[in-house]
Amino acid sequence: MRSSFRAGAAAMMAAAALLTAGCSTGSGTSTVEQNTDPNQKVELTYWAWAPNLDKVVDIWNEKNPNIHVTVNKQDGGDPAITKLLTAVNAGSGAPDLIQAEYQKIPTLVAADALADLSGTDAKDTKEAFPEAVWNSVTLGGDALYAVPQDTGPMAFYYRADIFERLGLAVPTTWDEYAAAAKTVHDADPEAYLGTFSSNDAGWFTGLAQQAGASWWAIDGDAWSVKIAEDPTEKVAGYWGGLVEQGIIDNKPMYTPEWNAALNNGKQVGWLSAAWAPGVLSGNAGATAGKWKVAPMPQWDSAKPATGNWGGSSTAVTSQSKNVAAASKFASWLNTDPEAVKALVDVAGIYPADTEGAKTALTKAPEFFSNQPDFYDVVGEAAQSVTSFSYGPNVNVAYNAYNDQFAKAAQAKTKSAFLDAVAGMQQVTVDDLKKTGFTVK
């Protein structure tokens, strides 16, 4: 009895030892040894969440037997970044490459999670991208933190059939947009030309960007936060006015209610980005062929501008042992004509590469088969995206947007919208100061 118990205990301890050994060998092997010989095989891991990206990477793997890339599918932008920051804190476990949204880059740079690519081939891709996009991967300095992949130039989507029935012209300025919103709502008290969504900070950022806002800036060796300034206040006041008059809805986007409204014609328009066809066909499939795209309404028709909603880049992490190879892959993925074409066809993104976008995006998406010049409109909008700088605590500012503008949308007054902008500024600056950043 006793000896068999002892044997059991010994076996258990051995098993426990094996388990711990298993754990320790399991972690920290995602990076590979330093590679100097060009003919030696390199293994790269790539965390990304764009759909079907692995199929694009297969093309690379076939052509480059010496640099093999493995895509590790992620849940989305936020969880992937949280995981990367954890790995960087732990000192191991990060991939070689990561898909990073533009607004995450300063946070990642601040955490020393990204490698500087300014000494690699990637610097030669500069000419391929619009200047505003390039600025968001350099943070306006000499370093290069990522290669741009896709962007979300904003445009105005509207129900052409309902516009025709109401005899409405497509609004080209924000004043016309307000008038059209009134007409739509007067004709059907349940219908709206759009909604002000407190859930989508990226959407509001794009609107502010169009008006000329740039919320963070590097001023010598200090950050400055410029949320509560004229362009953003103008945009918030404008939307607050529309919500106060009741001619624009105040409910969040991406709710079952909003989906239903897109389907049954109660949401007549949507200020969205180049990727909207995917969302519309998924959420309002029955309305195919009834929508059209137009440039965003303008503040100043003489100087057409637009903002970005979404978009991401390919970055190399600071833990990668093969920065040169990873950089080579990132450049290929986002500027090689074949790769960009594949990104458009199988991953369904709107490429940041200007020439690539032009050659790859020729046929309108199926949902917009009624508008053959779909990509001409969107492509032109992409050219007018204005520059916008993100700071190291975009997450805090976006979270403040959610809470502050939820209150404002609930209050339905213009002054509450202006208070919300001030609240965002306050929370963002306080957070920077608390962490010790120098703030001007």
Add this chain to the structure above:
Amino acid sequence: MAATATAPTQADKTAIAGPGSPRKARSFKQRALTPYAMLAPGIVLFLVFMAAPIAYTLVLSFQQKKVSGLGLGKGAQSTVFAGFDNYIRSVTDPEFTASVLRVLTYGAILIPLMLGFALLFALLLDSRRTRAGNFSRTAIFLPYAVPAVISSLLWGFLYLPGVSPFHFVADRLGIALPSLLNPDLITFAIANIALWGGVGFNMIVMYTSLKAVPQEIYEAAKLDGASEIQTALRIKIPIIAPSVVMTALFSMIATLQVFAEPTTLRPLANSLSTSWSPLMLVYRDAFTRNDIYSAAATSIIIALATFAISFLFLRIVQKRAFGQEN
């Protein structure tokens, strides 16, 4: 391990030398170790999955991230000892105080209703005249098996005026229903989801303890001419008081930890902030704002408060509820 391997040779030697005290000593030592070996799995699991995370949370709660200048590039960020800074900031944060108040209101609505319904259903099921008892019991218990996230999504659909069948019917009848997602009603909307999911569980706990009551007591009551209602009020409720107290305690703890329902409803309406409940605040600090240190401090405060409230509650009701057991 080495000692185990050499033990038999030692035993052989003592065997040759003749039976004596060394052999006794060994078996005594072995006997002394046995309970520890038996406890080892439990202790190891406790240390690894309970004590270590708690200790780590404590360590984190006394640290903070510090950057200098622009905070970009290598070595610009470091982790420093923060003393009680995180705790002071948590306690003095108006958002934290507001979230605690909201949750107390929520509990004041939810707990009496939930326990009241649970007790009512348990007594009804236990009364002699009940028909279809098994079916009703299952039907009341079933919502408990639905995960909180799923039930919140379901109720979210029912609450949204644009897709809700209730609003559809009311509209047809010409009645204007207020949206439960309005700021004035949102606490009720969340409490309703928890009520729907929680009544069944508490009912089962009370019902089980009713079943344990000896039948003779009821017979005696009947002989004395007590009606069903009198039996329920004067006999059943006092006897199952301990389980009512226990369910109340569980409900209070669950209330303080409410998270899934408001988090799932939040994107549907403007009336819920990302810091609506204390745990949502912790989640926001840790995962949205990447400030794991503040989140750790707030977690410790919530844990201590939960402990204190539970302890206090038991002290107050213990005498009354468990008095008859002694």
